[in-house]
Every structure is written in C-alpha cells, then in structure tokens.
Amino acid sequence: MIWIFYSHGITALIGPSGSGKTTYLRTLNRMHDMTANVKVEGEFLFHGKDIYSDSFDLVDLRKRIGMVFQQPTPFPFSIYENVAFGLRLGKKVPKRVLDQEVETALRQAGLWDEVKDRLNTNALGLSGGQQQRVSIARVLATKPDILLLDEPTSALDPISSRVVENSLLNLRDRYCLIIVTHNMQQAARISQRTAFFNEGRLVEIGKTRDIFLNPVEKETQDYVSGRFG
C-alpha cells in the first residue's frame, strides 16, 4: 500500500488501545532504531529519499521530522534555552538570530504573548499546556517539515487541551502534522485526514469526514460508532 502525507495539513491516527498507532508513528523518524528486536519493513520516502537508507543523516532526519510526546518534555532550563536548544546543536548562532528564531517558534506555538516577559524563567514552572507548547516550539525552532505528535493533549486538562489544539490548527497550513489521538472528537475537530488502525494494521485512511460518516470498511464503522474500543 502506498501512503502519502501532503506537505501541510493534519492527519490523525486513531484506533483502539494497542492497535499500533504509536508503533507506526515512531517508524516515521526511526525512533525504533534503538529498540532491540524491532523489524521495520517497507520504504519510507521523504522528499524522494528513503529515510532508512544508510546515507540518511539521523540528526538531520530528526530535525526535519520532529516529535512531540504525550508528556510535555521541557528541559529544566529557561523557556528561552529550551527553544534555543536545537538551534545551538553543533553550531554557533549569533544572539540576535537566536532571539528572532526563539520568538518566531514561540509565536508559532501560540505561546509568545504568555511568556515574552519571562523568557528567562524555568520552563518547569509553566502549566502543563504551556509546557507542551514549549515542547512544540522547541521542535518548530529546528524548522521541521513534519511534526509527529503522540497524544500531545492526553496528559492535559480540557482547557489546556483546547489551547494546544488551537496552536496545532494554526500550524496546519504550514506543516505536515501527524497526530496519534485517542480522542475521536479531537480527530474530527482538527484533522483533514484520518487513518484507522486495528490489531497492528492500517485498516483505512481517507478524508476525516468520510472515515467518520461513510467509511469503506465495516471494522472502521464499528469503531467510529462506538461498537468496540
């Protein structure tokens, strides 16, 4: 099966617990490389080049295909240093440039107005939703093409979740976002395309509206109508 992700927009990966959503997501930036006994099959082309080829630079890959996890993952540094972290890796960047890039990333993540007066305070002092947006800004700062998000709002309260969702909505015209979510309402609210996984297989992928209202497969119909999962 050939599966294409477009250069921008949100694709939601849905399915019952243990259906393989996270396992699939992690293949997209080679997160399984460090795990013993994992075999990845198939071809994963990124701008026409197989990301599993030996010549693909892993650090570059993870900059261009960034990942945001379920738990916010700020480092115990200032907000500024968190976002600047990836920009500083392996090169010297002038402060003026760094300031600009940090601001841009925080604006894109929808956090700038809330933190612009306290960039030097510890990111761990922020709320969960703010910490998650710091995590998103940190990934955005390295100028990725793709953001992989593994249940990015499931550890947050409903209000913080909505704020993070809104940030993702603002990013979808510029980036390719691929998001694992347990929350079908969330998938329906924010994604243009949805993929349904079950028992380690991709069952069906299509426009979100079609997957929810008019799926091809009975398995998908049963899941979206709440008959299992």
Ligand SMILES: Nc1ncnc2c1ncn2[C@@H]1O[C@H](COP(=O)(O)OP(=O)(O)OP(=O)(O)O)[C@@H](O)[C@H]1O
């Ligand atoms: N295609 C597959 N091949 C081999 N193992 C798989 C496959 N899909 C899933 N698994 C195994 O099933 C387990 C659950 O998978 P995974 O965590 O990806 O599911 P999930 O849909 O993300 O679940 P949850 O929604 O609970 O986070 C993992 O241990 C994984 O190794």
